Amino acid sequence: MRELRVKVKTETGLHARTASLLVNAVSKFKSSITVEKEGQKANLKSLLGLLSLGVLQNDEIVIRASGKDEKEVIEALVDCGKTHDLW
Amino acid sequence: MYKGVPASPGIAMGKALVLPKKHRIVKRRIIQDPETEKKRFLEAVEEAKGRIESIMLPSGESAQEVTLEILEAHQLILEDPELINAVTSQIGNEKINAEFALEATLNFYIDLLAKSDSPYMRERITDIRDVGNHVLDFLLGEETFRGSMIKEECIIVSTELTPSDTAQLPPDRVLGFITELGGPTSHAAIIARSMEIPAVVGLADITNAVRNDDYLIVDGEHGAVFLNPDSETIQEYRIIQEDKARQRRELIRIKDSPAQTKDGSRIKLLANVGEPWELAKAVEYGAEGIGLFRTEYLFMNRESLPSEEEQYQSYKEALERMDGNEVVIRTLDIGGDKKLPYLSLGDEMNPFLGYRAIRLCLKERELFRTQLRALYRASPHGNLKIMFPMISNLDEYRDARSLAREVKSELIKEGHIVREDVPVGIMVEIPSTAIISDLFAKEVDFFSIGTNDLIQYTLAVDRMNEQVSSLYDPFHPAVLRLIKMVIDHARKEGIPCSMCGEMAGDPRFTQILIGFGLNSFSMSPSSLLRVKKTLFGLDLENSRSLAKKILELPTSSDIKDCLMIEE
Numbered sequence: 001m002r003e004l005r006v007k008v009k010t011e012t013g014l015h016a017r018t019a020s021l022l023v024n025a026v027s028k029f030k031s032s033i034t035v036e037k038e039g040q041k042a043n044l045k046s047l048l049g050l051l052s053l054g055v056l057q058n059d060e061i062v063i064r065a066s067g068k069d070e071k072e073v074i075e076a077l078v079d080c081g082k083t084h085d086l087w
Numbered sequence: 088m089y090k091g092v093p094a095s096p097g098i099a100m101g102k103a104l105v106l107p108k109k110h111r112i113v114k115r116r117i118i119q120d121p122e123t124e125k126k127r128f129l130e131a132v133e134e135a136k137g138r139i140e141s142i143m144l145p146s147g148e149s150a151q152e153v154t155l156e157i158l159e160a161h162q163l164i165l166e167d168p169e170l171i172n173a174v175t176s177q178i179g180n181e182k183i184n185a186e187f188a189l190e191a192t193l194n195f196y197i198d199l200l201a202k203s204d205s206p207y208m209r210e211r212i213t214d215i216r217d218v219g220n221h222v223l224d225f226l227l228g229e230e231t232f233r234g235s236m237i238k239e240e241c242i243i244v245s246t247e248l249t250p251s252d253t254a255q256l257p258p259d260r261v262l263g264f265i266t267e268l269g270g271p272t273s274h275a276a277i278i279a280r281s282m283e284i285p286a287v288v289g290l291a292d293i294t295n296a297v298r299n300d301d302y303l304i305v306d307g308e309h310g311a312v313f314l315n316p317d318s319e320t321i322q323e324y325r326i327i328q329e330d331k332a333r334q335r336r337e338l339i340r341i342k343d344s345p346a347q348t349k350d351g352s353r354i355k356l357l358a359n360v361g362e363p364w365e366l367a368k369a370v371e372y373g374a375e376g377i378g379l380f381r382t383e384y385l386f387m388n389r390e391s392l393p394s395e396e397e398q399y400q401s402y403k404e405a406l407e408r409m410d411g412n413e414v415v416i417r418t419l420d421i422g423g424d425k426k427l428p429y430l431s432l433g434d435e436m437n438p439f440l441g442y443r444a445i446r447l448c449l450k451e452r453e454l455f456r457t458q459l460r461a462l463y464r465a466s467p468h469g470n471l472k473i474m475f476p477m478i479s480n481l482d483e484y485r486d487a488r489s490l491a492r493e494v495k496s497e498l499i500k501e502g503h504i505v506r507e508d509v510p511v512g513i514m515v516e517i518p519s520t521a522i523i524s525d526l527f528a529k530e531v532d533f534f535s536i537g538t539n540d541l542i543q544y545t546l547a548v549d550r551m552n553e554q555v556s557s558l559y560d561p562f563h564p565a566v567l568r569l570i571k572m573v574i575d576h577a578r579k580e581g582i583p584c585s586m587c588g589e590m591a592g593d594p595r596f597t598q599i600l601i602g603f604g605l606n607s608f609s610m611s612p613s614s615l616l617r618v619k620k621t622l623f624g625l626d627l628e629n630s631r632s633l634a635k636k637i638l639e640l641p642t643s644s645d646i647k648d649c650l651m652i653e654e
Binding site: 011012024042046047 | 160164166167196396
């Protein structure tokens with residue numbers, strides 16, 4: 001299992017567009033991927049799940065990937081974060 | 088006649104097309120074969136995806152950028168593994184029908200979102216409903232609305248219009264629409280105004296009253312709808328409609344001519360806008376800038392405060408849209424008569440004399456600071472002026488101004504680029520401020536006279552109260568004298584003075600006002616051309632002597648008589 005711990009920088013948090021970006025970034029991977037905010041967990045491949053966490057600016061989230069391609073998942077997320085200035 | 092909420096002005100006459108109902112009652116059924124049921128659900132999801140794709144593709148120019156983004160999110164929801172899993176496992180575990188499992192799952196997410204603090208949640212709920220409806224359509228095999236169903240010109244009658252519906256409306260065939268749900272700021276109303284088609288919303292039970300091919304008249308200005316009216320009414324409205332079309336054609340011809348009087352005095356004509364879509368209207372009708380950009384729309388119809396970033400984007404877009412012409416943005420003007428779920432404002436005996444506008448902003452300083460930060464950050468993108476509403480004494484202005492300065496230097500320290508020279512002015516709408524406008528003129532950068540409130544406060548009349556609304560009288564000598572005084576004081580100190588209340592857009596006052604020395608008027612975009620046409624027929628010198636005479640008259644009926652004579 002690999003973990004990515006980040007603080008969300010976007011002013012509107014992870015709402016429709018930014019949430020869609022993340023979901024799109026990971027949907028092709030085989031690993032199971034969860035996102036956690038303050039003890040609440042959701043599936044990062046699920047837009048509805050991510051939206052219902054209600055991640056706002058300055059919230060800390062922990063993303064965990066486990067599976068064969070977990071390394072690639074984390075790399076893809078780091079990339080996505082950098083490109084779109086998410087954290 | 089049916090009376091609803093006016094949502095988009097104009098008159099539409101034609102045959103009704105009643106859209107199928109969206110709010111279906113989904114019943115729980117026990118099914119025998121969960122595997123077939125799951126398959127049925129997955130097929131419906133695929134069909135719904137196909138439909139959304141077909142909505143996104145062909146409409147081309149009619150679909151706005153925003154709508155496309157919404158539809159893309161809809162597709163992601165349909166591909167959501169959690170959603171699919173939750174529905175299929177409910178079908179398998181509880182042996183229930185797909186429709187009910189879908190409803191239950193959607194409601195679960197809707198409840199979660201409704202509880203969240205995030206400002207975007209309300210809109211996301213509509214999206215989930217919209218997506219759910221597509222799938223339900225296919226599960227139930229019911230006929231639903233499709234743009235291609237509209238073969239001829241018609242008036243759409245519907246419970247409500249969702250983003251998917253409006254994206255499919257062929258603008259050349261939809262004459263107008265009426266809905267049961269929604270207020271003047273609902274999605275349907277906003278789309279109607281941007282498409283410039285008449286609309287009335289909030290008509291309870293209208294979909295049951297109207298049948299396909301019934302003849303309808305929609306009066307979007309008054310919120311009236313006539314169902315199968317007699318030939319006299321039809322004739323009457325046809326005349327009004329033709330009249331309006333003719334006037335519009337005449338006016339549109341003068342849109343690019345400069346606004347000036349017969350004797351060549353230039354007068355600045357600006358627009359009041361309450362929502363970003365009106366900026367296009369302002370430009371279309373030849374506004375030389377925005378004299379009043381209301382910011383309330385950013386704060387209404389949502390669950391939490393708009394962020395600095397969101398506000399910054401809106402202000403920046405407005406400034407860029409006006410391309411270097413002045414844009415006077417008014418800071419939040421809200422109070423007890425408008426409810427914001429995230430600000431507990433409480434009920435007040437006299438909301439118009441209460442905790443509102445600048446009074447609220449000076450107490451809720453974080454809210455105010457956020458708005459000021461967004462404004463200054465947007466300042467390099469155009470010609471911004473900042474205006475404070477409801478100022479009643481100089482301390483309030485000084486306090487607000489020093490907060491603005493603080494915010495400005497804070498932003499500079501953080502490395503933001505801001506304009507140093509953003510003018511900061513006030514609305515003159517409270518009599519106390521008008522009376523000491525000589526003192527204000529030494530400190531503020533500009534005035535804008537807000538006549539609606541100035542009249543109501545000067546005459547102590549609530550114009551929403553039918554018993555006394557006849558006392559709300561812009562021709563009252565006290566009102567006219569106050570206005571003259573404010574204009575004089577501004578001129579004496581050499582600061583710009585504009586007017587952004589309804590009087591500015593009312594051609595009956597144009598002559599007196601230029602006679603008082605007013606040279607900048609701000610009004611709703613639709614009034615611009617009418618006022619410009621009025622200016623063409625006026626002579627400044629004559630107007631001055633008329634204004635002088637008017638100021639000596641004792642009653643408003645004397646003043647009206649005098650104006651009639653001059654006309």
